[in-house]
Every structure is written in structure tokens, then in C-alpha cells.
Amino acid sequence: MSKNHTLEIEELTDITFYILLFLVQPKHGYLIMKTIDSMTNGKFLIGPASLYSNIQKLLVSGLIELVSSENKQRKTYQTTEKGIQLLKKEVQRRREMITLAEDIFNEKGEQV
Incomplete structure (x- = not known):
């Protein structure tokens, strides 16, 4: 399944999940990258090309919006x-995945 198709079936990649999550409060691109880095303790990094191509997909999908463009260098999203509702569905979907994995490991006597 292509990554472009995931938004059509309302599943989020990790990148789009983090972008939507951290844009619940308005941020510009550089701050999005820094917030993701900081909040994940450096375990998940996103580069500028990935960030801006995903921002474009999220804009086209109506999941984020441009709220300020003081200058071309600093656009705030x-x-x-619609994005919040999808994010909530995704949190529930991922929670169910974790519960299933924990149940399977527990049945096998394994600790996660």
C-alpha cells in the first residue's frame, strides 16, 4: 500500500500522526521538527523534505490548515x-493494536 493511499483510507503513518498531533496547537515548520525531536527524546526525527511533503498532503486532505504566513519562510499550520477527529480515531486504532499485542505476549508468558 502506498503512503499516499493511507490518508484516503484514514490511516496515518508515524510522520503524519506526529505532525497532526503537534499541530493541535499552531506551529511553523521548523518548530514542528524541533517539537517532534524533543517530545520523542530524539527517537523520531523528521527532515525538512519529509516534513514539507507531508504538510502538503495534509493540507490537500483538509487535515491541517495554514493559519498564518507572515513571510514565505515562516508559515504556521x-x-x-477533520484532522483532530482522524487523529482521535488513529489513537484508538493504535491503542487496540497495542492491547492485541499485549494479549498475545501475555498468553505466551512474555513480558512486553
Whole structure:
């Protein structure tokens, strides 16, 4: 399944998940990258090319919106209501995945 197709079936990649999550409060691109780095303790990094190509996909999908473009270098984005609803569905989907994995490991006597 292509990454472009995931937004059509309402599943998020890790990158789009983090972008939507951290844009619940408005941020510009550089701050999005720094927030992801900081909040994941450096375990998940996103480069500028990946960030901006995903921002473009999220804009086209109506999941985020441009809220300010003071200058061409600093555009501020925010998750839309549609994006928040999808993010909530994704949190529940991932929670169910974790519960299933824990159940399977527990049945086998393994600790996660």
C-alpha cells in the first residue's frame, strides 16, 4: 500500500500522526521538527523534505490548515477539526493494536 493511499483510507503513518498531533496547537515548520525531536527524546526525527511533503498532503486532505504566513519562510499550520477527529480515531486504532499485542505476549508468558 502506498503512503499516499493511507490518508484516503484514514490511516496515518508515524510522520503524519506526529505532525497532526503537534499541530493541535499552531506551529511553523521548523518548530514542528524541533517539537517532534524533543517530545520523542530524539527517537523520531523528521527532515525538512519529509516534513514539507507531508504538510502538503495534509493540507490537500483538509487535515491541517495554514493559519498564518507572515513571510514565505515562516508559515504556521494547525490541525483542522477533520484532522483532530482522524487523529482521535488513529489513537484508538493504535491503542487496540497495542492491547492485541499485549494479549498475545501475555498468553505466551512474555513480558512486553
